[in-house]
């Protein structure tokens with residue numbers, strides 16, 4: 001079995017100081033996939049330096065794209081359109097790899113993409129992606145674990161992308177991107193509202209796409225003959241920002257965050273305030289200060305599609321609730337099975353019981369450092385947060401999950417005073 005790094009976290013430090021948030025992972029990945037839509041060079045700036053981005057870069061290279069990746073800038077140029085297969089060993093590492101399917105079909109007329117992998121947070125179907133691409137005129141049969149997409153030229157269509165748990169974020173990304181080169185008008189109803197989709201749409205517009213209704217559930221796309229290269233800067237990562245806010249809250253700290261968009265975090269800020277945490281805009285308007293008093297009050301937590309509290313913040317906020325006197329219910333409305341971290345928190349002395357898609361947190365009992373294993377990306381960050389306030393040392397293993405989505409996490413927390421060390425495999 002492959003060995004992975006772990007973090008050793010010594011509890012008890014109150015976080016204080018200033019930290020800069022990186023660019024958004026979940027905006028960068030579909031935007032990088034969309035660079036397949038043009039023959040011209042693209043420059044994407046503000047890209048976070050993390051494993052998922054490197055996997056997307058490798059995927060693009062395997063599809064005939066010349067990629068220069070230095071620091072937070074990625075430059076792309078398509079040089080070989082004959083390479084149309086995104087292989088299992090790449091796409092199984094992260095779900096966003098599946099976002100190359102729409103661009104391959106729209107631009108090259110064919111694309112063979114492995115069914116995706118990604119975090120183990122419950123069922124992760126792709127039927128909404130396929131439904132949208134079929135409506136645009138593609139054939140997308142699944143054979144031997146691969147979706148084999150094909151179309152002469154996509155045509156505009158009316159498509160409803162709502163599913164049992166809301167719209168699909170990456171499904172919207174795939175269909176929206178493909179529709180920009182379709183013949184005629186496409187209307188996507190029930191499009192995902194997440195800011196990362198808005199960012200993708202703005203990137204496509206910079207390439208020459210014609211999209212109306214950006215930021216709403218109804219996207220109207222007027223297909224164009226070709227898209228151009230462009231230079232684009234990614235939005236700040238709202239989940240990293242929310243995670244750092246939760247780190248300030250759980251340690252009852254005083255932390256200033258730079259490079260954030262508070263408008264993307266309205267529900268998270270509202271929730272933290274309901275617990276008793278203060279979140280104030282800094283004077284520049286580009287940051288905020290998070291301060292937490294010693295005693296916070298309980299509050300039920302419901303995750304929802306945007307603009308609700310993101311499912312990607314559920315585990316980190318649950319960590320905070322473990323330190324709050326009283327009982328809070330956590331209701332997961334996007335991925336009902338996303339609770340594997342509950343058992344790990346309980347190993348640290350938390351008292352959480354689970355009933356269906358609801359976890360009941362009986363908070364305020366002192367956590368104690370323990371060996372725990374990160375089950376997925378966001379839960380990895382949440383276990384680190386719990387370690388920050390646990391008595392003694394918490395060893396969080398499977399940090400490869402965290403490295404997929406947080407840039408320099410231990411350095412950022414360390415600069416705020418956390419006692420955290422990476423232990424190599």
Ligand code: EPZ
Nearest residue numbers: 026096123125126127128129163165167168169170312334
């Ligand atoms: C994106 O995944 C994010 N990933 C996830 O973040 C995030 O948790 C999720 O959106 C929800 O916000 C990226 O952006 C790379 P969905 P995605 O399709 O698009 C159901 C992280 O930690 N569904 O919006 O794959 C699905 O089962 C990751 O950064 C269908 O029913 O999620 C779920 O219940 C983890 N049919 C709901 O929709 C489909 O065809 C939302 O999933 C597709 C999805």
